[in-house]
Amino acid sequence: MLFGFRAMLALLLGLTSLMMVILALALPRTTTIILIQAFAGFVLLDGLLCLATAIRPVHLPTPRGLIALEGVVEIITAIVAFFLVSNLDERARGILPLVATWAIVTGILELAWALSIRVSRGRVLLVIAGILSIAFGVFLFGAPRPDLLTAMWRFAVYILLLGVLRALVTFNARGR
Numbered sequence: 001m002l003f004g005f006r007a008m009l010a011l012l013l014g015l016t017s018l019m020m021v022i023l024a025l026a027l028p029r030t031t032t033i034i035l036i037q038a039f040a041g042f043v044l045l046d047g048l049l050c051l052a053t054a055i056r057p058v059h060l061p062t063p064r065g066l067i068a069l070e071g072v073v074e075i076i077t078a079i080v081a082f083f084l085v086s087n088l089d090e091r092a093r094g095i096l097p098l099v100a101t102w103a104i105v106t107g108i109l110e111l112a113w114a115l116s117i118r119v120s121r122g123r124v125l126l127v128i129a130g131i132l133s134i135a136f137g138v139f140l141f142g143a144p145r146p147d148l149l150t151a152m153w154r155f156a157v158y159i160l161l162l163g164v165l166r167a168l169v170t171f172n173a174r175g176r
Contacts, residue, residue, distance in 0.1 A: 009049040010170035016042045017163030021156045033085055035152060036095055040081035042159065043102065046166070047074030063116045070109040077102045099155065100140035107133030122169045129165040132158070 020038045027034075050071030054064040077098065084094050107130045114126035136158045146154065 007170055009045065009052065010167045013042070013045055013049060014163045014167040016045060017159045021160050023156075025156075035155070036081055036085045039095075039099065039155070039159075040078045040085070042163075043074045043081065044078035047071040047078060050074065063113055066109055066113045066116065070106055070113070073105055073109070074102070096140055096145070096151065100137040103133045103137030103140070103158075105137075107131065107135075107137060125165055125169045129162060129169065132161060132165065 016038065020035060020042065023034060023038065048071065050067050054068035054071060080098055081095065084098065110126055110130035110133060114123050114130060117123060117126075136154075140154075
């Protein structure tokens with residue numbers, strides 16, 4: 001098999017982020033529900049990837065507890081996002097604080113993960129991903145509430161960058 005389970009999940013995660021960017025380009029005003037569901041799917045997939053990484057034996061000394069905690073946080077975030085979609089008219093305002101909180105918490109966990117590993121391979125990419133997530137979350141909390149098109153563009157660019165960084169971390173660590 002050319003790719004392992006984690007590598008296939010990382011590739012699927014990158015494709016999910018690319019799909020979100022394409023949706024933002026093609027249907028900017030009519031994809032709110034689809035994008036929230038895609039976000040929930042992205043976060044759910046990332047959470048499952050973290051849990052798979054924490055459970056499966058790997059050659060590198062990884063902080064399994066931090067990885068598992070990130071997975072649990074992301075799965076809970078996905079469930080809340082799916083709940084917000086159920087009545088979007090009343091709950092649409094809740095998605096930006098949810099995304100901001102998710103970005104900050106996962107960014108902190110990624111930084112802790114990056115600083116606790118004993119090897120240097122992939123550490124810089126993990127630190128960049130963590131800083132990107134924290135900065136995006138802080139930006140969402142601090143910026144004025146954007147219109148739908150602006151919010152989708154910001155989120156699409158962030159998710160694309162995060163997906164690329166996480167795929168690079170996975171393939172970089174796998175190359176060792």
